[in-house]
Amino acid sequence: MRARALAALALTAAATLGAAPATPDDGAILHALGRLTFGPRPGDVERVRALGLAAWLERQLAPERVGDVAVDRTLGDLTTLAMSIPELLREYPRPDPAMREKMQGGQMTRRELMERYPPEKRPARIAGELAAAKMLRAVASERQLQEVMVDFWFNHFNVYAQKNDVRWYVSAYERDAIRPHALGKFPDLVRATARHPAMLYYLDNWVSARADFTIPLGPNRGKKAGLNENYARELMELHTLGVDGGYTQQDIVEVARAFTGWSIERPQTEGRFVFRRATHDTGAKVVLGQRIPAGGGQEDGERVIEILVRHPSTARFIATKLARRFVADTPPPRLVERVAAAYQATGGDIPGMLRVIVAAPEFWGPKARRAKIKKPFEFVASAVRAVGATVDAQGAYALARASAEIGEPLYEAQPPTGYQDVAEAWVNTGALLARMNFALALTSGRYPRVAMDLPGLVAGADPARPEAVLDRLLAALVHGQAGQDTRAVLAAQLADPQITQLTADDRGPARTDVARLAALVLGSPEFQRR
Amino acid sequence: MQRRTFVKAGACALVALAGPPRFLVRAAAGAERQGKVLVAVFQRGAVDGLSMVIPHGDPGYTGVRPSIGLKTPKRGESDRALDLDGFFAVHPALAPLLPLWQSRALAVVHACGSPDTTRSHFDAQDYMEAGTPGVKSTPDGWLARAVQARPKKPSPFRAVALGPQLPRVLQGEAGAISLTTLDRFDVRAADDAGATRRGFESLYAEGVRDLLHGTGRETFEAVKMLRSAGAARVPPANGAEYPRSPFGESLRQIAQLVRAGVGLEVAFADMQGWDTHVGQGAEQGQLATKLREFGAALAAFARDLGDRMADVVLLTMSEFGRTVAENGSRGTDHGHATAMLVLGGGVRGGKVYGRWPGLSRQQLFEGRDLAVTTDFRTLFAEVAGTHLGVTAAPLFPGFTPPAPLGLFA
Structure with missing residues (x-):
């Protein structure tokens, strides 16, 4: 009862957006857009101002009510996204070792191999299309906060797309285990990831068995199997309690025992969750001092999840990570306390926690403004959004590669910690050089499937008045948030004949190289922050 | 069982045949302190030290790893563990390192690790890179502090990490730079790159002294120096062939920087994928494939640098080791101590250093893992102290190293 009352309180607080300015100036709107979206597109500030910040936030918190037709249409070109795991396993078979041997033995040419096993039929396509879709959604989706949270939770429950069978499971993992709960309840994310084949495979739980289990059939018949601690440890360290959350090595063993039997049915043809009674450790377990009686079967793992998601350490850990994403690298401790309290009061309701953050004075304070460095994925998406570019599926592929070149290959964080924030x-x-080079490549049209109208950004400014062009560009790309030094440096650049081209008779400026100027702005220190 | 120390000399008959490479002779002759380079290599994910350097002479090794244990050495057979000194052996995938062992350029420190007992990859790496086990608030890395403790030099290339991110170990005030490919380390504009470079440079030249601006300034200094030194055009020497992998590329490019004379003092590279919970393999398999790449890259590096190795020490590390017994999935779980390698000029190699704690159950840490008998700081402090001439105090605050291992002549 008390929890429900507190939850209601949190919701009321949200409607007024707490410490948010009542009539937000452009700086406040830009701050909100920088944190809750992948950066403003041309016109976004005006749209949010017209709608009102609170109303805009509530819209973003209910993505199912936001139309996204254009993005959905383009996503239709990425055909693997909607396919089930069995379909993917069938349509994108693993390379036939006999074929590779034939090629190495000279009985088959490379060309014949390519014909028999073309790139578009290879399993690498699955993660490739997923990366393109992620970029496309970040750039173009109207459901920006949802995409921010999908990125956040995937990273929190990271799996590495290149680890063997995960290649066929990774798109289903994001689609079925992460996305539906990205703005839902945190415990549902733990439940969904725990039983998804991608996680079961990535953290090895699918092969974990009670001690001294003897494999009864198959190629490993007669061999011993036993406990594997990998998932149990990371479930507590990275997914729920946090490394200082108060568990011991013995807790890890007990949790691993509880999850024995949580496995994958026919990983190479079906790839779905199965509980294997034969490999399950039926004995009693004690997890964080709580006894799980013998004979619980599959419920043992479910009991463990319930213990973990209700634990105050989990509330604090999730609150810390959210505050780090949305406020500052070193999250304000008082804010973390309040977000953790919201977690406890609402059973880990994600919109509830986000409302507490956005209503907080710590979120709006001067110390938080532009305090976060964009990670490479955020930087690429925000640059494309800032210039108002449109992207098709091929363009999104290329932009995903750009993110990799700057240091964040999508879905390829190998350790379970995911990428740092x-x-x-x-x-x-x-990485800084790579960012500048991306800015140059983007604005000079080296991404042919990323279409933009740079002259349109400075429309109305007299091309013969380079300073006017510069000011219009700064307004469009950084909305007046450029420092005096940056403005001065860019103004000095205008003297460069490459940037300001003179008329044939040298009598005055004829044309300003908007592309080069835009690259300098996108590569400037200001644009690396949000 | 008696605890025993493995300090054996001359156990390997091949030593006499191999003869020391010239760089060792030069090092022994007392090469000057100028131009010393320390290369640190991190095996991320916790390498199984017991399969990298196998204690085949310990009776406790027999039987604990039924499917992933290495076959004990036999003279003349290359598809099983390769003997080092009668007690320890190396994994057969590390065969390219044997000549370096035999010429005493390569030493092993076994049962090495952290006094902190965490089995979290992230925390253990953080502690090892910060140089402060158990303390998370340390703002910088120990290699960065090592560079700062040395006399100031104008080069932007004093400390370099190969890879897309600047690792914790080099974060701090040392002005360390990171890069992935030398020949792409520049502003790439379609035309008049010089003007564009100057444009970006001036954007970062002014303004607040924060991480972003500071890094920007370091970037352009480095770009200019690299262009004039032409490091990216230095080909591998002495027929060295690096594995075509990110790690091979990292070591190849570190060698380029060493030979281009850009003022390199500390370099860092890492290799991922050592977290072998499932299907680790024995003589062949997952770990063997990793070790093959690792050993080939180290051997190519030593060969490439040739005489220049007299001034270079390469030190390997990993956040912890793995369980002594194989787990239920023919792999190993997170453990405690591991083995680390020291290679290069001045190293008294051909020897396994450190007190061997033993593998019988009562000798294991928490009844399951190889115990730590050498604090990683003891090893790091000795390498940094002898090779780079810096004292342990600023590198490892609050730590007083015990008697040195005696790794250096």
Whole structure:
């Protein structure tokens, strides 16, 4: 009862958006767009102002009520996205080892191999299309907050798309285990990921069995199997309690025992969850001091999840990560406390926690403004959005590769920690150069399937007045958030004959190289922040 | 069982045949302190030290790994563990490193690890890179502090990490740079790249002193120096062939930087994929494939640098080791101590250092893992102290190294 009352309180607080300015200026709207979307497109600030910040946020928190026809149409070109795991296993078979041997033995040419096993029929296509879809949605979806949260939760429950059978499971994992709950209840994410073949495979639980289990049939008949701790450890360390959440090595063993039998049915043809009674450890378990009686079967794992998602350490850990994503690399402790309280009061309701964050003075305070460095994926998507470009499926493929070049290959974080969400992980010499080079490539048209109208961004400014062009561009791309130094440096660039081209008789500026100027803005320090 | 120390000399008959490479002679002759380079290599994911350097002489090794244990060495047979000193052996996939062992350029420190008992990859890597086990608030990495402790030099290339991110170990005030490919380390504009480069450069030249601007300034210094040194055009020497993999590429490019004379003092590279919970394999298989790449890259690096290795030490590390017993999936779970390698000039190689804790159940840490007998800081402090001439105090705050292992002549 008390929990429900508190939840209601949280919701009321949300409607007024707490500490948010009552009549937000452009800076406040830009701040909200920088944190809750992949960056403003031309016209977004005006649209949010017209709708009102609170109403806009509530719309974003209910993505099912936001139409997204254009994106859905383009996603239709990425045919693997909607396919089931058995279909993917059938349509994108693993390479036939006999064929590879034939080629190595010289009985088959490389060309024949390519004909028999063309790239578009290879399993790599599945993760490739998923990466393109992720980029496309980040750039173009109207359901921006949902896409931000899908990225956030996938990273939280990370799986590595290149680990063997995960290649066939990864798109279904995001679609069926992450996306439906991205703005739902946190415990549902734990439940859905725990039994998804992608997670079962990635963290090896599918092969974990009670100690001294003897494999009764198949190629490994007669061999011993036993406990594998991988999932049990990461479930507590990374998914729920956090590394300092108060569990011991013995808890890890007990949780691993509870999850024995949670496995994958025919991983290479069906790939669905199965509970294998024969490999399950039927004994009693004690997890974080709570006894799980013997004979629980599949329910043992479900009991463990319930213990973990109700634990105060989980509330604090999830609150910390959300506050780090939306507020600052070092999250304000008082805010973390309030978000954790919202978790406890609402049973881990994600919109409830997000409302607490957006209503917080810590979210709006001067220390939070532009305090976050965009990670590479965010940077690429925000640059494409800022110039108002449109992207087709092929263009999205190319942009996903750009994210990889800047240091964030999509779906390819190998360790279970996923990608880090702090500046130090992303700001370094090589990555900074890669960002500048991406800005150059983007604005100079080296991404042919990413269409933009750069002159349109500065429409109305007299091309013979380079300073006017610059100001219009700064307004369009960084909405007046460029520092004095940046403005001065860019103004000095206007003297460069490459940027300001003179008329034939040298009597004055004829044309300003908007593309090069735009690249400098997108590669500037200001644009790396959100 | 008696605890025993493995400090054996001359156990390997092949040593006499191989003869020391010239760089060792030069190192022994007391090459000057100038131009010393330390290359740190991180095996991320916790390498199974017991399969990398196999304690085949320990009776406790027999039987605990029915499907992933290595066959004990036999003279003349290359598809099983390769003997080092009668007690330890290396994995057969590391065969390219044997000549370096035999010429005493390569040493092993076994049962090495952290005094902290975490089995979390993330925390253990963080502790090892910060150099402060158990303390998360350390703002910088120990290699960054090592560079800062040395006399100031104008080069932007004093500390370099190969890879898309600057690792924790080099974060801090050392101005370390990171890059993936030397020949793409520049502003790439279609025309007049110089003007565009100057444009970006001036954007980062002014303004607040924050991480972003500071990194920007370092970037352009490095770009300019690299262009004039032409490091990207230095081909591998002495017929060295690196594996075509990100790790092989990292070591190849570190060698380029060493030979281009850009003022490199500390370099860092890492290799992922050591977290072998399932189907680890024995002489062949998952771990063997990883070790083959690892060993080939290290051997190519030593060969490529040739005489220049006299000034270079390569040190490998991993966040922890793996369970002594094989788990239920023919793999290994997170353990405690592991083995680390030290290769290069001045190293008294051909020897396994560290007190061997033993593999019988009562000797294991928490009844399951190889115990740590050498704190990783002891090893790191000795390498940094001897090779780079810096004291342990700023590198490993609060830590007083015990007697050195005696790794260096």
